[in-house]
Amino acid sequence: MAVTIADVAKHAGVSRSTVSYVLSGTRSISAQTRQRVEAAIEELQFRPHAGARSIRSGRNGVIAMALPMVYGPHNQVQMPYVWATLTAAQDLGLKLLMLTDDDGETAIRDTVVGSQVDGVMLMEVQRNDPRVALLGSLKCPAVLVGTPDDSARLPYVDFDAALAGRLCAEHLLDLGHKRVGYVGQSPATFRRDVAYAVHARDAALGTLRKARAQAAWTPCDGQAADVARAVDGLLAKVHGLTGLIVYNERALPLVLDRLAGLGLRVPQDVSVVAVCPDDEAERQPVPTTAVALPVEELARTAVRLLAGQVNGESVPSVTILAPTLKVRDTTAPAPAGGSGR
């Protein structure tokens, strides 16, 4: 039914192998026949059958992006990853297959063992991620996004979460803030001991305390009620609080809202610095000073490393990207007198 390489060969008056060599360019072909073949391909709108091609060449030009199901459908930060991955893959001539784990890791195993993909990109890798062990045993090109903690020697990319926390703290310290609160991710995230959440928090609090500032933290899920609890709790724990670090995209607008509800002005009474994707910070009611997560760069780097492995190159086993602080309208020097209220 569909157009095959034999049709093209007949139409151009050459053998099937000649058409194949025109396609792959692995043997020299006279300019004349090349032209005839290319004309036939164009005229018949021929595209090689992907399956037939992969069966011999072992490649199929598809990589998998594996999202963990735990994060569920409502995690807003993922779409930029998906977009960046999708466009980066297409730029390198690769197609993108999306996977998520239903029961265990069967989806990953099936696609890899069934040679449906050339490589796998594992998103949101956690400490002791069972997918990492699986992928390590599968011996297929792979890149992890996030920092694993087991020994499978798979290359990974991540951003420097500790640096992000430290940058926030230093920015507030530079502005003279000495009483600071830290709003982190959901309690579940800390219970699971997710690496970046813990590192960012520890770096931020450590930096503050080393500078003899008073500091407290709280986890926070995305619901309005819990955000109010979190903000009120920090205000109670840190008397005269003037600075707030928020590492929780979902809660950020609600935090700003809660502060307004309490009659606290930003940044005159309280300075707020967030850790979140850059456009998210810009889109708040008040453009927010933030440490930008290099989300798109992370995704692009991961795709590049994966493509490199597929092509047999050797790639760095660890790539850490640095986040950068961008000052906007939610931070200002601490009110004179230390505790302004």
Added chain:
Amino acid sequence: MAVTIADVAKHAGVSRSTVSYVLSGTRSISAQTRQRVEAAIEELQFRPHAGARSIRSGRNGVIAMALPMVYGPHNQVQMPYVWATLTAAQDLGLKLLMLTDDDGETAIRDTVVGSQVDGVMLMEVQRNDPRVALLGSLKCPAVLVGTPDDSARLPYVDFDAALAGRLCAEHLLDLGHKRVGYVGQSPATFRRDVAYAVHARDAALGTLRKARAQAAWTPCDGQAADVARAVDGLLAKVHGLTGLIVYNERALPLVLDRLAGLGLRVPQDVSVVAVCPDDEAERQPVPTTAVALPVEELARTAVRLLAGQVNGESVPSVTILAPTLKVRDTTAPAPAGGSGR
């Protein structure tokens, strides 16, 4: 290198075809050999080579999800679509290949003509979408999400945008509001004459005016400054405004914020009803009365229809889903006396 069906056959002491029949179940196999073969498959961790399989059977168990590039990386509404599509596809045993159009529609054409996918799901279909014409000429199973306006006889699913607009208007009318504003999508959306945006607006304004209510509308992009302009503009145009319809996820929190900034209480002074995904409405600082877009149902339906076509079933050519209004905390009866301010 990899385990093939021949390895399994040897290991189980049967022929290759027998293994294949065990796999597909298209011929009867004695319980005894079936067991031996299944044991061998399990022991060798065999998975059939996807490409080799597709070359004969013509199927490969992959569908494509084509996102239009125009919407870019920052459209927050897409992730729920992706999640719903991904899980629905996996539930039906299908893998999901993501596509976006780089230069024209080559990605779609390549994957379809190269038999890399069994069917295509076209997202965010617009009037006069060039992708629709292409897909129509490709004669491959397809489903459109959104309402096309050309003649390619491809089945599509959409939600009833006009009904969504009407539900909002009727809810406010029921509560006694007679002066209402409508905040729509970005100016670019209306310039492109995107069907659902226009239909929803017309239905809302039409319903209001038929009930002799005063109404005005404005487009609005997602930036804080433009939201302020939009809200202020409506307040100026509709003197004594007490109701607001917002069909713009991105702007919604900023609208609420702007109203608060102007000293207008919600819902005491102004009632707000939104059109957006349900969880988005719930997550606002004030849980928002909203017409829920049946995003996940839309995606699931589309996948089901696509899978149906792939299996040779005939499917309805038009499927329209009804959105439903859920009352939360941002709407209340109109202030007594008509124009309360």
Added chain:
DNA sequence: CCTCATCATCGAATCGATTCGAAAGGTAAA
């Protein structure tokens, strides 16, 4: 004029599955 490379092309084997037709074995009916 006769080698000997080099270049362009072809034929045939091959990849890993599916699937058709036929063979082997067993059972029931005549």
Added chain:
DNA sequence: TTTACCTTTCGAATCGATTCGATGATGAGG
């Protein structure tokens, strides 16, 4: 005992590409 039929299994052809070895043509060097 023979015939017919059903079940189970196998062998071989097939799908659409890639790729190796071989062949014929062309030109350069002796």
